[in-house]
Amino acid sequence: MKIVIVADHAHVNGGQAKVSIESAKGLALLGHDVVYFAAVGPVDPGLAAAHVKTVVLDQPDVTSAGSLTRFGVQWLWNVAAARKLAEVLDACDPRQTIVHVHAWAKALSPSIGPVLKRTKVPRVFTMHEYYLACPNGGFYDYPVARPCLRRPMSLACVTHNCDSRNYARKLMRVGRHELLKTGMLDSLSDVITISRLQREILQPYLPAGVRYHDIANPIDVAPMGQKPEAPLRDFVFVGRLSAEKGAKIFAEAARRAGRQAIFVGDGPAADELKALYPKARILGWKSPAEVKQLMRAARALVFPSVWYEGQPLTVLESLGLGTPVIVSDVCAGREAVQDGVNGLWFKSADPDSLAGALQRLSDDDTARQMSRAAYDLYWTKPLTLERHLDALVALYRAVLGETPQPAAAFDASHQSP
Known part of the structure; x- marks a missing residue:
């Protein structure tokens, strides 16, 4: 298969980027043709070592931009990202290609939505957070430091400042959330959720007909055996x-x-x-x-x-x-x-x-x-990278129509089968 992975960052700056980069490297080492598409560099050197092709726009993200006023245009609608992603996908054979979106909210923007909706390449989204449902991405009310129970984009939501900085920024988030209706939400077909809680929170706000798949993220830990009988610390x-x-x-x-x-x-x-x-x-x-x-x-x-x-x-x-x-x-x-x-x-x-x-x-x-x-x-049942990759490949083949859709559900320990 050819797999186009879409993310904001081409380097590890948190758990979301780590998962997308590690899966890209792992899929390439399994013999798949992997393209990593991102807005923000630098490029993780491990991608080249694994023979992953990279398309990186060398743009800023919302945390590194010198001025939110100037960056706001990209944050709301990243024209360059949409144009370049369209070029990448137009060159792909939709019978053998999957585009897998991991992240878009920090730099790529909702502009990639119409591209994803228009392409004939099958699409998979991993939900690392809640931006497709909630304007601030977390169902969280920052000024009062507790979860927000308001319905996203309702009058109660729009008129309430839940932003970590100020209400003007909240209104920008509301405006950007409206832009999701131009294609991003319509492009959803197969969605990966990483916990039961996340699916329960997201499902009421995503389009009917979306197929959900339970694939937990891989965990970077090696078996070291039981702890020795040493004094326990704090x-x-x-x-x-x-x-x-x-x-x-x-x-x-x-x-x-x-x-x-x-x-x-x-x-x-x-x-x-x-x-x-x-x-x-x-x-x-x-x-x-x-x-x-x-x-x-x-x-x-x-x-x-x-x-x-x-x-x-x-x-x-x-x-x-x-x-x-x-x-x-x-x-x-x-x-x-x-x-x-x-x-x-x-x-x-x-x-x-x-x-x-x-x-x-x-x-x-x-x-x-x-x-x-x-x-x-x-x-x-450890959440190894190998198990994660096996689950991804099985899902990709099902989305391409090569195999039946896999049935999976989180077990009691949050570890997918």
Whole structure:
């Protein structure tokens, strides 16, 4: 097959780009003809090493643009991206080609929608977030730091400022969301969701007739065996220090439980955390290898996110390392955690509930028992790249009409068959 992968970024700057790039490399190494189409460089060197062809426009994205006013034209309607993607797809044989869209909201814009609608090349979308349903991409109300229950694009939605910056930016998001109707939504036929929660939230807002496929993202973790009987360390948070990630909730819960909070990462909440919780340790960003070492040594990973995260990769990495997870009950990370077995759930945004979970796992015997369960349950059906690629290839062949549509559903541990 020929596979055209469409994404905002050609380098790893987060979980979304990592999945699209790793799958591109893996598909190419399986012998498929892979083209990686992106707006933002630089190009990950691994793509060339795997013989993936790249088409990169060397444009900015919404986070790197010097001026949102100037960047706004590209953000609303990226003419250059639409024109170039049309050229790429027009040169493809639709009988043997799949176009797989991973990301468009940070740089490519809704302009690629009419191109996707017009092409005869079959289309697959992976939903890493919620931009096709919600103007701000997360069903999250940033000013009040909690999930938003308003219906997207309703009067209540449009007149409410949920943006992380200001209402003017929210109105730009509303305008851009309207542009999805020019082709992006109509181009949806086969959609990959990465958790049950994500599908439940998205499905009411996507077109009727969309075929949904459950393919969890691959997890970058190697089997290391059960943890040695070494002294257990403190509780660890890994990720961006921000309100939606629940960093402050963890710090407050640790204070109430009499435990030290360890933060691996950085972000806008860092200064406030340092001021309010001087006993907390903020280590900053670490390399992937260092992060794994810290998670492996931890008593438990704390994942207090207060928004509807679709598939938190850190949660699954931690379980694969044999470290139990204390997870907010509002995010999809709960699907990988059997409460009381390989970790604990706590009530979202409730420091007392989280403090109780920290106290429970402060018992060494309990922590070690959950550690063993975390490792064994994860490695019964690990989310390897190989399994991910097998599922993608099966779906592509079904979409091309070569095989029947595959039937799949998430099991209780969030690990697809």
